[in-house]
Amino acid sequence: MKKKISTIPFAGTAEQEVCLQKIIAESKDDPSMIIHVMQQAQLIYGYLPFEVQVMIADGMDIPLEKIYGISTFYTQFALSPKGKYSVSVCLGTACYVKGAQDILDKVTEKLGIGPDECTADGRFSIDACRCIGACGLAPVMMINDDVYGKLTVDQIDGILDKYLD
């Protein structure tokens, strides 16, 4: 899978680095924990910028190319920051046969960005995800932790408007 790599300058704080170094210290003796460390790093920073990957590589004493290889292999790792509101439209099979593509088209049309992109104001980003396991509610969309099920295209405007603050 191709991943979009962010050009936004890195803006990590000292507190974030302390958190990350603590996690690295706990796991550095076990190289099989690398994916766990990267998952935690993404929780701290919201994504895995190049600078964070370097910190992990140095801390765990694992080549950077391996970290980069893992980060591009797994869907969960993001190389670009997410918006304040991350919109995930489920494109699992159950949702797809119930019209999830139309829902995704409507969301991209409304926000003016495609999947894996973030709006210029940093408010919204879109993900086309594979099955969040709520197939009984298909088609489903998540905005951060809020789940919207049994969607129809004409509900999209109203739902997104709720997040305009």
Place this chain on the structure above:
Amino acid sequence: MYRSHVLVCGGTGCTSSNSEEIITTLEEQLVEKGLADEIKVIRTGCFGLCAIGPIMIVYPEGSFYSEVKVDDIPEIVEEHLLKGRIVKRLLYDETVETDTIKSLNETAFYKKQKRVALRNCGVINPESIEEYIALDGYQALAKCLTGLKPAEVIQIVKDSGLRGRGGGGFPTGLKWEFTAKTEADQKYVVCNADEGDPGAFMDRSVLEGDPHCIVESMTICGYAVGATEGYVYVRAEYPIAVNRLEVAIKQAKEQGLLGKNIFGSGFDFDLHIRLGAGAFVCGEETALMTSIEGNRGEPRPRPPYPAVKGLFGKPTTENNVETFANIPQIILHGAESFAAMGTEKSKGTKVFALGGNIKNTGLVEIPMGTTLREIVEEIGGGIPNGHKFKAAQTGGPSGGCIPNHLIDTPIDYDNLTAIGCMMGSGGLIVMDDTNCMVDIARFFLDFTVDESCGKCAPCRIGTKRMLEMLDKITHGTAELEDLEKLEELALYVKENSLCGLGQTAPNPVLSTMKFFKDEYIAHVVDKKCPAGVCKALLNYYIDPKKCIGCTLCARACPVDAIAGVPKGLHVIDTKKCIKCGACMDACKKVKAVSKV
């Protein structure tokens, strides 16, 4: 003692439709009314009927409330829990008869089901080890450790006829025996909970509803094969399941049912959880082990098989969640009682995640040999909105479809393989006449291209070329000879790929080409999509007899492709039209716009 128990579903489906808030509100109101000592609220795992969630059952009456909202709670508390009057309007309508209430097990959805792997889901509080123990939990483990030799445990599993529920259907007992026979200083047990098939959620429901049964079962497996450590590899997308598993492991350790010297038998077993990071290929057993070791999850060639050289290079037994979920029952009740269910070569039950265009979406567990018709028409309640059944897809991106004329096929491993389909892990998606089979094949291929790890060329390049051909077909630019090329390439990829992902990726294409050739021909020759799904092949059309000249469609059109004056006939310029469907939405009342 409590006089009433209120069970509220805390599975992902119901949690997504707000069951957490229902539980908090209910608990608050019980305290307010002074009922907290009389009525107990229990958060359970999945009941299976996700379509009508959030679900609540009140015992001892067994009242099954569906689609409960937070606003309904005061009425339930006041009427039912305080005054003993069942709130009829909230009952699941299938349970209501003219003057009596049917038991849940008599409803069409549950009647034909047989719950073995899901026996505790929706019954116990998954975060309470006491409730699990009260329902015979950890008894199977006790029986093994205190009364059976490892070889005897393996013999029971072999005799039961249990086959791997992850899709392949390899005999579980045999797999255990291979690992047991390999000599090594360290062996491992791995539970595959990386449920990657989009549209399948059986394993998640077991982990959420009955996590202790996986802990118990993996320990039994460890004893049988001689392993002292186990790993559960579970999707990070399943936070509730991960959390309940962590709780279960902690409780089991506190009770001495996991860790050192279990049941005083001298047997040690420890469990670790590893979170997947979203890669479909990691459902393949060697790829999963590579991922646990901290690498890109690429598969390894077999042999050597994991039973000889698996996780960290040591002999390893890997089974999927549902396979493990059957083990305690087999040990407790004997191989014969398990083998009595199902067909000749497929014993026991199978859990399916029923989804797509069907009324009762949710989780069902049926004895092997049940026909698809029984699942779709009886358990599933049929196709909604007056549409017609077209096909059911099993096995997700690795499987195939079962068309209408084979709807009476008894479902088991061998029957499905014989019709070019496969059991898969249990996703069962129902499709009706609004679904285009070429588009479905393209959808799955798009998924496998995305998820191909890239290690071997047949899968990496082959699936991509196949997707390009399918794109041509759905865009109406393909020729008849492209269909031949597509089939040839599909067979080549199937034969030559390294792992299960590539070997099965062409299945959705081959199976739809076999049963729905006419739809492919319609796309290629007539340049039409019979189901009206493929955008490039359809046109919007305004029926001159129906159009009342209200101008709504013209105003809704984002590209000004509709010409017409008020009160006059409107016409769509198909060259300008971008096929967004806005005109059809705008014309809902008059219904003059249609897809052709």
